C-alpha cells in the first residue's frame with residue numbers, strides 16, 4: 001500500500017512508522033521532523049552483508065555511503081552492523097572519527113580533496129584513499145612520505161558505462177568530473193605512475209556509474225569491464241589488483257511507478273560475472289566492495305510537516321503549503337524528484353483531488369510534490385512525505401534562515417532525537 005514496507009495505518013487512521021504513530025511523533029518533537037526507522041536501516045545493512053556472505057563467500061565488504069545521510073548516529077549504526085564507510089570530505093571523515101568508526105574500514109573519496117583533508121586522513125590512519133587524479137596522487141605520496149607510512153589506495157575509474165538515470169547523477173561516462181577514463185589510457189597511465197611511487201600502494205580499482213539505477217545490466221557491464229582492466233594491468237604491468245570496488249547507486253521506490261531490484265540480487269549477479277571474468281583472464285578473484293547509500297537509508301525515512309495555508313486558484317492549481325520545503329528537501333528543485341505523501345492523521349482517506357505541495361521558501365520552485373492526488377487537506381493536518389531518509393538531511397540548507405529540522409530515530413516503538421532541531425541562536429552562532 002505504501003512505497004516503504006515499514007509503514008502501516010493504526011485503528012485511529014494514523015500513519016505508523018515502525019511501531020510509532022506519526023501524529024504523536026509530530027506532536028512530541030514538532031515539525032518539520034525527519035523520522036528514521038532504525039530497524040529498517042539495520043535490516044537493509046544485513047541484507048547486503050548476508051548477500052555478500054552467501055554469494056561471494058564473505059570475500060568482500062559493504063560500505064555505507066555516508067553522503068546519503070551523515071551523522072554520529074548513523075556512523076554508529078553502520079559500525080554495529082559491521083559495515084565499512086565511504087566518506088567524501090573532511091567533515092564526513094571527522095564525523096566518522098568522532099563516532100569511533102574503525103579507520104581501517106573507512107574509504108576516502110572525492111574529486112578534489114584538499115591538502116588539509118589529505119593530511120587529516122593520513123594522520124588518522126584512513127584505510128584507503130580512492131584517488132581521483134594525478135594532483136591528488138602526488139600530494140598524497142608526499143604527505144604519506146612525511147608521515148613515514150605507505151598509504152593504501154584505489155583509483156576511481158570511469159568505465160564508460162551509460163546508466164539510465166538523471167544526468168546530474170550519472171558518473172560512469174568519460175565526460176564526468178570524477179576519476180580517470182579507461183578508453184583514452186588515462187587510467188592505465190596513472191596506475192603505472194602510482195606503482196612506481198614509494199609511499200602509496202595500489203590495492204584496487206573503483207567505479208561508480210551513477211545513482212538511483214533500476215537495471216542490473218549496467219552494473220554487470222561495469223564489473224566485467226573493470227575485471228578486464230584488472231587483467232590488462234596484470235598482463236602489461238605485472239600488477240596484481242586485490243580489490244574491486246563497484247560503488248553504489250542501487251535504486252529505491254519513491255513512487256509506485258519505481259521498480260527496484262531486490263538488493264541481494266546485485267551481489268548475486270556481480271559475483272557471477274566477477275568470478276567468470278577472473279577465470280577467463282587468469283587473475284585472482286578480488287575482494288569486492290560495494291557502496292550503497294540511498295538504498296540503506298532512504299526507504300527508512302519519512303518527513304513530517306504541518307499544513308499551513310491552502311490556496312485554491314480556480315481553474316489553475318491548488319497549492320497546499322507546509323512548514324518546510326526546499327531547505328529540508330531540495331530534491332524536487334534540483335532533480336524534479338517525485339515523492340509520495342500521506343496525510344498522517346487520516347492515512348486511509350480517499351484521494352480525491354489534485355494538489356501541489358509547496359514549501360515556505362521565497363522561491364517559486366520550492367515544491368515538494370507537484371500535482372499529487374491527495375485526500376482533502378486542511379490547515380493543521382500532518383503531512384508525511386515518504387522515502388526521505390537519503391539526500392534530504394544531508395543536502396539541507398538554511399536558505400531564508402530556516403533552521404534545519406530535528407532527526408528522530410525510531411526503533412521498536414521507541415523514539416529518540418539523534419540530531420537536535422536547530423535554533424535561531426544556532427543560525428547566528430558564526431555571525432560576527
Ligand code: LLP
Nearest residue numbers: 065208211212248249250291292293294391
Ligand atoms: N559511491 C560513490 C562514489 C558515490 O558517488 C555515491 C553517490 C555512492 C557511492 C552512493 O550512491 P547511492 O547508493 O546512494 O545511490 N544527491 C543525489 C544523489 C547523488 C549521489 C552521489 N554519489 C540525489 O539526491 O539523488
